[in-house]
Amino acid sequence: MTSLPTYVSENKFTSAGALIGVAVCFAVGFAGWPYQMAITAMTNPEGPGFIALILGILIGILVGKLMCRLGCRGGRNVMWFAVAAGALALVVGHVQAYVAFRQGILQTDFETDGEREFVLEQYGFFDYINWRVESGWVTTSTELKGPNKGKVTTTEYKGANVYFLWLGEAFLILAPAAFIALYLGRQTRCQKCHKQMWSRQLGTVQPVDPRVLKAAEHAGDLQTLLYPQQVSARGDSRMVYILYSCPACGQSAYVSGDLRWTEGNKLMSQTLLDRAILPPETLTQLTTRLAVFAEVDATRRSVAQPAAWSPSPPPLNAPMLPPAPPAPIMPKPRDRAPWE
Numbered sequence: 001m002t003s004l005p006t007y008v009s010e011n012k013f014t015s016a017g018a019l020i021g022v023a024v025c026f027a028v029g030f031a032g033w034p035y036q037m038a039i040t041a042m043t044n045p046e047g048p049g050f051i052a053l054i055l056g057i058l059i060g061i062l063v064g065k066l067m068c069r070l071g072c073r074g075g076r077n078v079m080w081f082a083v084a085a086g087a088l089a090l091v092v093g094h095v096q097a098y099v100a101f102r103q104g105i106l107q108t109d110f111e112t113d114g115e116r117e118f119v120l121e122q123y124g125f126f127d128y129i130n131w132r133v134e135s136g137w138v139t140t141s142t143e144l145k146g147p148n149k150g151k152v153t154t155t156e157y158k159g160a161n162v163y164f165l166w167l168g169e170a171f172l173i174l175a176p177a178a179f180i181a182l183y184l185g186r187q188t189r190c191q192k193c194h195k196q197m198w199s200r201q202l203g204t205v206q207p208v209d210p211r212v213l214k215a216a217e218h219a220g221d222l223q224t225l226l227y228p229q230q231v232s233a234r235g236d237s238r239m240v241y242i243l244y245s246c247p248a249c250g251q252s253a254y255v256s257g258d259l260r261w262t263e264g265n266k267l268m269s270q271t272l273l274d275r276a277i278l279p280p281e282t283l284t285q286l287t288t289r290l291a292v293f294a295e296v297d298a299t300r301r302s303v304a305q306p307a308a309w310s311p312s313p314p315p316l317n318a319p320m321l322p323p324a325p326p327a328p329i330m331p332k333p334r335d336r337a338p339w340e
């Protein structure tokens with residue numbers, strides 16, 4: 001039996017890739033600096049939440065795209081890098097706030113310079129965090145319409161509520177970053193140049209015997225999976241072939257085969273052949289065979305249609321049409337796979 005290589009969906013790092021990954025994380029994580037400056041300037045509660053969400057989306061897209069282009073594929077690989085970049089952005093944000101806090105002390109008037117030094121020494125990073133939790137902060141929102149228009153509501157967040165807000169902020173940044181990176185990391189990419197592959201439906205063979213095909217998948221019988229026999233029994237089980245091709249290098253091509261059928265109103269699908277890497281001549285053979293099936297299918301449908309419709313009888317004086325020619329016969333199945 002010939003066994004063909006298949007697409008490797010998880011591509012972990014080379015040592016060079018890991019270094020680049022860490023660099024990407026730091027570059028993206030630094031976005032926490034301007035982010036913190038932006039939310040500090042706001043007093044209403046919705047603004048910072050919205051900006052946090054935007055930052056999370058940006059981190060997901062940037063880390064996802066960059067990591068995939070650098071050769072680190074796979075949903076989970078990329079997702080954890082996006083989570084790390086998001087966590088770093090949160091830390092960088094707090095550092096920015098701390099730096100601004102120290103600057104505030106430096107600009108405050110003290111009796112002596114020694115006194116200023118003393119205050120600065122009192123507030124290390126974690127002392128500052130404790131101070132933030134204890135003092136909390138105040139948000140104001142103004143009614144924009146209704147009978148209370150113009151009324152200003154003030155809300156104070158202190159103690160545990162501050163941690164709760166920080167948790168919400170972390171969720172708004174990390175969740176979209178993780179989901180977007182997971183989605184981007186799972187895309188099928190060229191194993192040579194890491195560009196995203198284009199996919200299109202190559203063709204369908206119908207009807208097929210699902211038991212034969214499932215057994216072939218179990219046995220790793222690629223010949224049967226690529227060249228299934230049509231069966232005479234009526235049924236809607238079909239093999240649908242999808243071609244993935246690289247738009248950049250034009251060299252890579254993978255073929256997937258899905259077994260599809262209907263159960264009640266539901267369309268079921270099971271991938272039996274997952275992105276096999278075919279030699280060019282095998283791909284040509286497969287494409288040719290599927291094109292023949294498609295042509296026969298189209299002819300059969302166009303012949304069957306007038307009989308199926310016949311909405312009203314023809315007028316009495318109309319000449320009778322000759323009977324439709326018989327449908328062309330099914331294509332002859334190949335008895336040997338082309339690579340044999």
Ligand SMILES: [Zn+2]
Nearest residue numbers: 190193246249
């Ligand atoms: Zn390529």
